[in-house]
Amino acid sequence: MAFLSNFINGLSLGSIYAIIALGYTMVYGIAKMLNFAHGDVIMVGAYVSFVSIYSLGTPPILALLISMCVCTVLGVVIERLAYRPLRSAASLAVLITAIGVSYLLQNVALLIWTSNTKVFPSIVSFGSLHIGSLTITGETIVSIITCVVIMIGLTLFTTKAKTGKAMRAVSENRQAAELMGISVNKTISVTFAIGSALAAVAGVLYCSMYPVLVPTTGSIPGIKAFTAAVLGGIGSIPGTLVGGLLLGIIEIFSRAYISQDLSDAIVFAVLIIILLVKPNGLLGKKVTEKV
Amino acid sequence: MSQNNATKMVPLPTDVIIPERDLGKQPVLDIRNLGIDFGGLTAVDGFTLTVGKTEIAGLIGPNGAGKTTIFNLLTNVYQPTRGSILLQGIDTKGMTTAQVNRMGIARTFQNIRLFGGMSVIDNVKVGLHNSIKCSALSSILHTPHYYKTEKAARARCLELLDFMGMADMAQYQAGSLPYGAQRRLEIVRALATKPAIILLDEPAAGMNPSETAELMDHIRRIRDEFEIAVMLIEHDMNLVMGVCEGIAVLNYGKIIAKGTPEQICNNPAVIEAYLGKKGAADHASEG
Amino acid sequence: MRLWKSKTSRQNIITLAAVIIVFSAVFFMNQGGMLSSSLSGQLVPICVYIIMALSLNLTVGILGELSLGHAGFMSIGAFSGVLAVTSLGQAIGNPLLLMIAAILIGGVLAAIFGFLIGIPVLRLRGDYLAIVTLAFGEIIKNVLNCLYVTIDPDGLHAAMFSGAKLPGKFIINGPQGATVPEKLSNFGIGFVLVIIVMLIIMNFVHSKEGRAIKAIRDNPIAAESVGLNITSYKMKAFVISAAMAGMAGVLFAMNYSAIEAKKFNFNTSISVLVMVVLGGMGSLRGSIVAAIVLTILPELLRGFDDYRMLIYAIVLILVMILNSNQRFLQFKITLKKKITAMFRKKEAAKK
Numbered sequence: 028m029a030f031l032s033n034f035i036n037g038l039s040l041g042s043i044y045a046i047i048a049l050g051y052t053m054v055y056g057i058a059k060m061l062n063f064a065h066g067d068v069i070m071v072g073a074y075v076s077f078v079s080i081y082s083l084g085t086p087p088i089l090a091l092l093i094s095m096c097v098c099t100v101l102g103v104v105i106e107r108l109a110y111r112p113l114r115s116a117a118s119l120a121v122l123i124t125a126i127g128v129s130y131l132l133q134n135v136a137l138l139i140w141t142s143n144t145k146v147f148p149s150i151v152s153f154g155s156l157h158i159g160s161l162t163i164t165g166e167t168i169v170s171i172i173t174c175v176v177i178m179i180g181l182t183l184f185t186t187k188a189k190t191g192k193a194m195r196a197v198s199e200n201r202q203a204a205e206l207m208g209i210s211v212n213k214t215i216s217v218t219f220a221i222g223s224a225l226a227a228v229a230g231v232l233y234c235s236m237y238p239v240l241v242p243t244t245g246s247i248p249g250i251k252a253f254t255a256a257v258l259g260g261i262g263s264i265p266g267t268l269v270g271g272l273l274l275g276i277i278e279i280f281s282r283a284y285i286s287q288d289l290s291d292a293i294v295f296a297v298l299i300i301i302l303l304v305k306p307n308g309l310l311g312k313k314v315t316e317k318v
Numbered sequence: 319m320s321q322n323n324a325t326k327m328v329p330l331p332t333d334v335i336i337p338e339r340d341l342g343k344q345p346v347l348d349i350r351n352l353g354i355d356f357g358g359l360t361a362v363d364g365f366t367l368t369v370g371k372t373e374i375a376g377l378i379g380p381n382g383a384g385k386t387t388i389f390n391l392l393t394n395v396y397q398p399t400r401g402s403i404l405l406q407g408i409d410t411k412g413m414t415t416a417q418v419n420r421m422g423i424a425r426t427f428q429n430i431r432l433f434g435g436m437s438v439i440d441n442v443k444v445g446l447h448n449s450i451k452c453s454a455l456s457s458i459l460h461t462p463h464y465y466k467t468e469k470a471a472r473a474r475c476l477e478l479l480d481f482m483g484m485a486d487m488a489q490y491q492a493g494s495l496p497y498g499a500q501r502r503l504e505i506v507r508a509l510a511t512k513p514a515i516i517l518l519d520e521p522a523a524g525m526n527p528s529e530t531a532e533l534m535d536h537i538r539r540i541r542d543e544f545e546i547a548v549m550l551i552e553h554d555m556n557l558v559m560g561v562c563e564g565i566a567v568l569n570y571g572k573i574i575a576k577g578t579p580e581q582i583c584n585n586p587a588v589i590e591a592y593l594g595k596k597g598a599a600d601h602a603s604e605g
Numbered sequence: 606m607r608l609w610k611s612k613t614s615r616q617n618i619i620t621l622a623a624v625i626i627v628f629s630a631v632f633f634m635n636q637g638g639m640l641s642s643s644l645s646g647q648l649v650p651i652c653v654y655i656i657m658a659l660s661l662n663l664t665v666g667i668l669g670e671l672s673l674g675h676a677g678f679m680s681i682g683a684f685s686g687v688l689a690v691t692s693l694g695q696a697i698g699n700p701l702l703l704m705i706a707a708i709l710i711g712g713v714l715a716a717i718f719g720f721l722i723g724i725p726v727l728r729l730r731g732d733y734l735a736i737v738t739l740a741f742g743e744i745i746k747n748v749l750n751c752l753y754v755t756i757d758p759d760g761l762h763a764a765m766f767s768g769a770k771l772p773g774k775f776i777i778n779g780p781q782g783a784t785v786p787e788k789l790s791n792f793g794i795g796f797v798l799v800i801i802v803m804l805i806i807m808n809f810v811h812s813k814e815g816r817a818i819k820a821i822r823d824n825p826i827a828a829e830s831v832g833l834n835i836t837s838y839k840m841k842a843f844v845i846s847a848a849m850a851g852m853a854g855v856l857f858a859m860n861y862s863a864i865e866a867k868k869f870n871f872n873t874s875i876s877v878l879v880m881v882v883l884g885g886m887g888s889l890r891g892s893i894v895a896a897i898v899l900t901i902l903p904e905l906l907r908g909f910d911d912y913r914m915l916i917y918a919i920v921l922i923l924v925m926i927l928n929s930n931q932r933f934l935q936f937k938i939t940l941k942k943k944i945t946a947m948f949r950k951k952e953a954a955k956k
Contacts, residue, residue, distance in 0.1 A: 061732040109922055116929035118731045119671055123882060126673075126875065127921030134915035246871075253736060286766065292747035295740035302733055303725050393830060419832035431827035433820045443813070444820040445831045450813050454841065457812030458805055464812065471813075511831050 032161055033283050034276065039167035039236070041275020042174030046229040047252030048259070048267045049181065050222030056198040056262035057218045060118065063125035064105060065226060066249015067132035072098045072227030073234040073244060074136060077145055087150035095227040102223025103216050111212065129246070136242035144241050147234035170232045177225065178268050185264065190217055198262060247291065251278070254298040260311020269309055335564035335577060340370030344407055346422070346515045346547045352391055352401035353571075361387050362571040365401065369515065369564075372541055375549045376562035378582075380591060384571040385551045386428055389517050393425055394418045406514055420448060422514030426504040426521060428551075434493030438484065438503055441492045442475040445510025478506050481543070482536060498529045505536070509544065516540065518550040522557050530554060534561050559583065567591065617807045620890045624803065628796045635792055643904050649860040651900045652795025653853045656802050658880040658892040660849035665878070666887035667810055668842040669822030670727075671735040673874050674742025678847040680869035681718050682711035682854025684749060687783040687864065691756055691776050694786055704789040708798065708855045715851020718745075719844045727839045742874060749866035750780050782865030783858070790859040798856060802849050806889060809845065818842050872914070879917045882924050 047069060054062045075094035079085045085093065109128050113121050151165040185191035196204040197214045205211050233248055234240050251274060259270025274294065281293040301308065336345065345368045352365040362384045369375045377385050390396045392403060394415050403410050410418050424445075433441050443450075452467040479485045482502045487495065492503060501521055508516050518537070522530045534557055541548055552558050558565065559579040567575040567582060569591040575582060582588055589601055634640055635648065657679060664672045689710040690703055697703045722741050726734055754763045757773025764771055767779075777783045809815050817838045820828045825835055858864045880899055884891025903910055927933045 055732075061736065109926070112926045113929050116925070119665075119669060120925045120929055122671055122732055122735055123878070124922050124925040126878075127918045127925070130875065130914055130918035131922065134912075134918060138911070138915070250736070250739065254740075257733070257736075286751070288751050288766070289747055292744040295744050298740050299725060299737055302729055302737060306729070306733070395826075414834070415829040416832045416834050419830060425830055427827065427830075431824045431830075433823035433827065435823050436816070436819055440816055440819075444816050444828070444833070447813055447817055448832045452813060454809075454812075454814055457814050458808050460808045460812075468813075507831060 045271025260308025682851030686855030719847025
């Protein structure tokens, strides 16, 4: 029973990783950059929801919507101010800038909300489900369902909607897409908007499950979600789901059966091993540089 | 002479064109039945060619025929799916690009690849890298031996730059050179690695006629003074017909003709590949 | 066309001379008690961060690969240095010799880890390489946090997760970190170490090895085509960089009475990166100046600590954006020209 319960916990943590990983994978696929600050957008999303529940007294679902809006704007603004001027710069410069943005968000949050731990209220109002001796919390059910809905929605969006198709075109070949009349800047903005809105959802879900909110809350789940994106294969939506779930399960099991202290190290070791053995991930495409 | 060699196996192909002076000597390159597939698409197939010790060979063909792919196969940037490459009698299978270079193949690139942030002379010094005998420890300690080897390297670099008329540019930043000079610098850098054969990928691209004429002269002098073979890909037919002794024509990844410049000029298969069937018929009726 | 600076070696000598003069002056002022105690306390950390910045510059500026786990190598140096001093303390009585031995051991151990980590890491490119170095840095921190080492007359004893069963006195006690037996670091040792590290890096960059590494940074495909074994040169730079971070770690550890693994976290790696970026990637002189300024600044500005990382973040973003802005670069070049012209005029006027 403990095994099954761990497995379900792994699935629900993995669902959240998958939602975060979508932001990484879309930005990486389309803007060809590792948005290091993505994890911190999660933290901002969680804080905004926290403030609106406690200070404004909004119902949780409205709080979630507010934080999605704030994060969407934040994501687009970050892209516009920090990343767009570097569109043609070396990837090293872009990555360093992204690290800068990550630190900026963390430290602004530190100034606004201080380093005192906030106890995040769960946004899930219904209780746990009991099947025999197995307990499934409401948060678990909500995160798994949310993840599945988002995955289906995003897959439909990228295959059916005009903007979604434009996103795929830009990710395949930016110049060619531009020649076809697709605005690359607009498409990248949309990508950041979607990714950041999803980050807000993930932030609220993550903090409902682990109710500790500090300015650095987002960074570790952020890096882990990036690991999930790499594991599944950067640029692939089903890959993200597979990668996220696998990583969530690996993390919960290593916490339960190996060591609480080393669970992060184990997740990072997974990242290293995948990049060495299968650098394009489980469902990713191979990319080679033309000589 | 023109025929499809796809199925022809060796010892030596019968239609080898090697300049007379190289007969009886070991060919620098002996390529047998080379082929590569990219995920089901056959990019090059049955490529068989022999390049003499001091031959200037040309590789021509329409865009997308697989010419640069051949260069990438020869330098092991891609590993061939089929066939073998004998470089001075040694099979290069499984070697890295760097090893192949140390064995004797140097190249230039279609889209120039210089070390743009470094000075012209440092670009050439990087080419000389493997012939500078100075240990890492000696480098870190800057021993007298280090100064000796650096001085010798510098002299050799200036000599090589002077050969291509670039000695006065030695201190400029490579990335800031005009286009033609960048192409020449790539050749100097390749020569610095002491190759047995140098592969030039569209060396005249973007050059004006006088620069091209100068380049033709340089190519002949490379062969004469370094006594090495040259193999070039080029779309400028004046250059190809002017300097090459043997020419292979590639279309859709296969050799459609081999021969001397005269033979290639009059080969109907070549004319068809370049002009299409109708164009070839018009060409025939005109001339 | 811009004339390339062929005067790098002369510049290096000037930098070296400047460092020696300034450091000697500070050394004698310190000896004479002319420095405030807070500044005097910053002297060893300044040396530590100069070495860290110089060594990271080798990876980021010269090799062109972003390493985000540099603090990991520093911690390996620090912890192995403490182990070395504790276990060799009996055998080597002279504190200077003991410190030299510790620095060497810390450097060698960090180099070994650099090599082992380099094998997988250097096969990767760009963003992937950066994120994996970050992962290694975190792994090192996590593992050191679970490591317990004790000493008794039989020698060293080590265990993971719990030190309860180990005999003897703790040297490394899990999350509580390591106890440093005696404060061996001083400005003199730091000074000499900085000079040695500067000489090694300058000479290395200025030799055929350095040329090869810069060539690989500029164009790896072309570098391979002229016969350079890319992995081997990347490895050389990476290992040297790790070894120096290890030595800096020993110097750092021996300046305190205890060290904790969590001190060598991602923030530390980023602080060093900020020094490299602010000083100018590839510029050794810049790294030195930035390391000095950014180590002293928090001491000078009280209350600055709250804003330190915020300012670092803004600096990182601005430097990157400005340096890829053509108009700004053009402006910088014209400004430089104007300044040199001004100086020339003054000199001419004097004559």
